[in-house]
Amino acid sequence: MDAPFLDVQDLVKEYDTGGAAPLTVLDGLSMSVEPGEIVAVVGESGTGKSTLLHLLGALDRPTSGTVHFQGEDLFAKSDDDLAAFRNRAVGFVFQFHHLLPEFTALENVAMPALIQHRSLAEVRGRALELLDLLGMAERAEHQPSALSGGEKQRVAVARALMNEPALVLMDEPTGNLDARTAEPLHQEIERLSREMQQTFVLATHNPALASIAGRVLRLEHGCLHEAGPADEVALTEEPVGNDADAPES
Secondary structure, three states: OOOOOEEEEEEEEEEOOOOOOOEEEEEEEEEEEOOOOEEEEEOOOOOOHHHHHHHHOOOOOOOEEEEEEOOEEHHHOOHHHHHHHHHHHEEEEOOOOOOOOOOOHHHHHHHHHHHOOOOHHHHHHHHHHHHHHOOOHHHOOOOHHHOOHHHHHHHHHHHHHOOOOOEEEEEOOOOOOOHHHHHHHHHHHHHHHHHHOOEEEEEOOOHHHHOOOOEEEEEEOOEEEEOOOHHHOOOOOOOOOOOOOOOOO
């Protein structure tokens, strides 16, 4: 039998608090994800959803446990090999955009490809296509300082999709988007999952985003539990308000 696309076993993540006992955020967590699957992870703030995504994408190392990606043990790799893996195989959308302020929106989107030593001329068309998908084509030559919070988040989403990664990890990707702007993103996630076998793990409080997932997992007490069909899941917090496209102060 083939191994799962993403296989997580007995994952533990502890943080030193300076006290007698460490803070345990993930406590023997296990999960598996198949190619092209959309999995939503829900749970109260502070339960470890972001920590889990960071470990799945090899941005951090666990205290113990394993993450296998397409049969490879990620944390048996060196830091340099993990950096190459992240650029090649993983797209990230964080709660905050983390755009490079000195570059335009277009250049920020193209950055994962530029890191692979591809030229901007070569990848410009793909970057513009993604910006257009998210309603940002007319802002392509603007720097982040000229963009609203919601616009910056749309650029960050486009950047995550730039290299057509096999695995896309999204941490509240629509938290700064209004419903009108978020809907095309939901449709694109579904299309990429269906047509390109891109795999998505989404940490979200947004019921509309969770509803596109094939499975919803609830993170509680450091472990994941099946939460049933997405449209039956009562999410634990309200999504961020819809004023994200107002200019930032």
